[in-house]
Amino acid sequence: MTQRLTHQRLTLTLAAGPIVLALLLVVFYVVTEQAGMRLLTDRALNPAELVIEDDPPGLIRRLRAGDSPVATYDVGSDVLARSARRMTPMEAAAYRDRGSMLDLLVREGVPDDDAMRAHLLCIAERMGSRDVIAMLSRPGVTAVCGPRADAVAPLPAGAGR
Amino acid sequence: MTAITPRAAVWCYAVVVATTAAYFLIDIPVQLSDSLQNIFAVDRRALWDLMENNLWAVGYLRPLLFAPIRIVYLLSDGDYTAWFRGVHAAQLTLTIALCVAVMRVRTWPQAAAAPVGLAVLLSMHTFADTIREAFPVNAYLTIVACCLAAVLLARSRHCWWSDPATVLLFVLAAFSAESGLLVWVVVVAAFAAGWRGVSRWGVAATTLGLAGYFILRYLVLDIGTPGLDERATGFGLAVLQPDEIQARFGANPLPFYLYNILASVGSVLFAEPRAGVFWAVRDVLRQELQPWMVVNIVACTAVTVLLVTHVVRGWDRWRRWALDDADRMVVVFVAVMGANATMNLVYTKDVIMSPAGALFGIAAFGALSSRLADTTPSRAGSFRVPVLVVVIALTWGIKTAGVHYSLRDSAHGTRKAWAYADSWLEDQEVDLSRPRERAIKDALMADALWRRPAAPRIQIHWRWPGSWFDTTQ
Numbered sequence: 154m155t156q157r158l159t160h161q162r163l164t165l166t167l168a169a170g171p172i173v174l175a176l177l178l179v180v181f182y183v184v185t186e187q188a189g190m191r192l193l194t195d196r197a198l199n200p201a202e203l204v205i206e207d208d209p210p211g212l213i214r215r216l217r218a219g220d221s222p223v224a225t226y227d228v229g230s231d232v233l234a235r236s237a238r239r240m241t242p243m244e245a246a247a248y249r250d251r252g253s254m255l256d257l258l259v260r261e262g263v264p265d266d267d268a269m270r271a272h273l274l275c276i277a278e279r280m281g282s283r284d285v286i287a288m289l290s291r292p293g294v295t296a297v298c299g300p301r302a303d304a305v306a307p308l309p310a311g312a313g314r
Numbered sequence: 315m316t317a318i319t320p321r322a323a324v325w326c327y328a329v330v331v332a333t334t335a336a337y338f339l340i341d342i343p344v345q346l347s348d349s350l351q352n353i354f355a356v357d358r359r360a361l362w363d364l365m366e367n368n369l370w371a372v373g374y375l376r377p378l379l380f381a382p383i384r385i386v387y388l389l390s391d392g393d394y395t396a397w398f399r400g401v402h403a404a405q406l407t408l409t410i411a412l413c414v415a416v417m418r419v420r421t422w423p424q425a426a427a428a429p430v431g432l433a434v435l436l437s438m439h440t441f442a443d444t445i446r447e448a449f450p451v452n453a454y455l456t457i458v459a460c461c462l463a464a465v466l467l468a469r470s471r472h473c474w475w476s477d478p479a480t481v482l483l484f485v486l487a488a489f490s491a492e493s494g495l496l497v498w499v500v501v502v503a504a505f506a507a508g509w510r511g512v513s514r515w516g517v518a519a520t521t522l523g524l525a526g527y528f529i530l531r532y533l534v535l536d537i538g539t540p541g542l543d544e545r546a547t548g549f550g551l552a553v554l555q556p557d558e559i560q561a562r563f564g565a566n567p568l569p570f571y572l573y574n575i576l577a578s579v580g581s582v583l584f585a586e587p588r589a590g591v592f593w594a595v596r597d598v599l600r601q602e603l604q605p606w607m608v609v610n611i612v613a614c615t616a617v618t619v620l621l622v623t624h625v626v627r628g629w630d631r632w633r634r635w636a637l638d639d640a641d642r643m644v645v646v647f648v649a650v651m652g653a654n655a656t657m658n659l660v661y662t663k664d665v666i667m668s669p670a671g672a673l674f675g676i677a678a679f680g681a682l683s684s685r686l687a688d689t690t691p692s693r694a695g696s697f698r699v700p701v702l703v704v705v706i707a708l709t710w711g712i713k714t715a716g717v718h719y720s721l722r723d724s725a726h727g728t729r730k731a732w733a734y735a736d737s738w739l740e741d742q743e744v745d746l747s748r749p750r751e752r753a754i755k756d757a758l759m760a761d762a763l764w765r766r767p768a769a770p771r772i773q774i775h776w777r778w779p780g781s782w783f784d785t786t787q
Contacts, residue, residue, distance in 0.1 A: 164703065
């Protein structure tokens with residue numbers, strides 16, 4: 154009788170346990186999220202990093218909160234998956250071939266002039282960003298690779314994350 | 315001190331399930347693609363006008379489809395996201411509550427099986443579009459709730475209002491979308507299986523309602539059914555466009571119909587094919603098979619094996635048609651699955667199978683609680699845990715976590731769509747000339763992008779969990 158009871162309890166636990174445990178993990182995640190802890194989420198990203206991460210809602214949110222769409226930002230190595238660099242959101246779009254982000258930034262007020270296009274075209278050509286090249290190319294605009302030719306100056310070791 | 319009862323334990327568990335699901339669901343903004351123009355439509359027309367207009371749609375009879383959208387729109391008084399998402403969360407909570415009420419848990423084996431039933435309900439791929447999407451009131455979820463309510467009425471003790479309530483449910487569901495006709499299937503199958511909560515008069519009245527529906531649809535309004543050129547659908551390893559379907563099956567559509575029915579049944583029982591496409595087979599051939607596909611297939615197949623073994627073990631009862639409650643749950647599921655699959659004649663969509671998916675969960679609960687009540691130690695005295703039970707628990711456990719991950723993923727995807735709303739609306743040539751429509755668009759866009767707090771994306775950088783969670787569920 155005792156053996157039967159123990160066996161049944163074990164079976165019931167095994168039947169419901171994994172599902173209940175999964176739900177408890179979700180509850181734990183919700184509680185930590187409400188407490189402001191970041192367990193499974195990235196650190197707060199800056200506009201250039203949000204462009205790299207293809208997160209347009211995050212980008213718009215940051216711009217509405219007052220971040221500049223034309224400023225230069227440090228892009229961490231955790232986002233680039235290589236050495237950290239400095240770039241503007243537009244440069245980040247050209248760097249990672251985010252054509253739709255480029256369009257979004259223009260809609261958000263970044264000036265769209267030939268000089269900017271020529272600069273971004275240089276980055277896009279170096280990185281092989283086909284969509285961005287197609288978007289930027291128009292008669293009279295050729296790639297101009299100036300002092301920020303690489304556009305994405307590597308940061309000193311240890312900078313960014 | 316009174317110990318907690320199995321019934322109370324399951325209701326407490328259901329509250330946690332509903333709360334966590336609603337937490338993730340509410341974070342999803344109102345959709346741009348499927349909802350904005352529906353909101354414009356309810357803004358332009360009065361309730362009766364909307365209902366009448368939907369009586370004349372080609373191929374579809376859904377006069378009640380827009381009524382709840384119009385009502386919630388009026389109640390929202392401009393606070394669209396909060397109201398539409400709040401109603402969606404309430405629909406989901408009601409569905410979960412109905413599911414638990416149908417289970418009617420009284421014993422600990424039933425209490426142990428209840429999380430499995432709820433996991434199947436919520437995490438089944440057929441249920442995904444009832445919670446990840448809305449139009450902006452989800453008619454598919456309404457129909458799932460109506461089917462569960464019909465099972466509950468059939469399973470309960472008969473009282474004076476049981477029959478009128480059943481007819482009302484049928485009318486509400488049938489005129490919201492075609493899959494609402496499944497309420498009639500539930501009522502008839504439940505009666506045939508031996509549940510008497512709905513009397514024979516109730517069954518007869520619902521059947522009269524069904525006859526009236528067909529007379530209205532085919533003889534009075536001459537609405538007909540959607541043709542082969544209705545929309546693209548999966549076939550084999552790819553999706554066929556309407557012109558391809560017409561070219562291949564226009565002369566003899568029967569094989570195409572048969573494929574769609576079998577594919578819909580397979581989708582519920584084995585999670586393959588999905589919307590007519592054999593995803594897993596295709597991805598095996600491409601050497602791109604993801605772990606979540608394997609989890610889906612194993613999870614659904616394990617429940618199917620459980621149902622088959624349940625019938626085999628109780629074959630003596632089945633042969634005599636002396637069914638117990640667990641058997642009746644299986645009967646209702648099989649009947650609804652068959653009827654539901656025939657509704658996918660001309661195109662297959664996972665969400666159309668959502669009533670069958672929900673009843674798959676109820677049947678899983680019935681069969682599993684029977685199995686758990688029967689467990690005994692082996693003759694040698696060693697503990698032998700049924701492997702099938704463990705496989706079901708593990709795979710549906712993964713899917714339980716995955717459905718929340720998928721909801722958060724949807725929230726991000728919907729916000730992303732709103733970020734490019736202006737370009738999309740231009741491409742779609744949506745008329746925004748009226749100030750009211752521009753105001754609605756701006757309010758929804760602001761809610762999606764910056765006015766309401768957005769929960770962060772869940773970034774799982776380790777490879778394994780991301781690929782084990784089904785973001786299509």
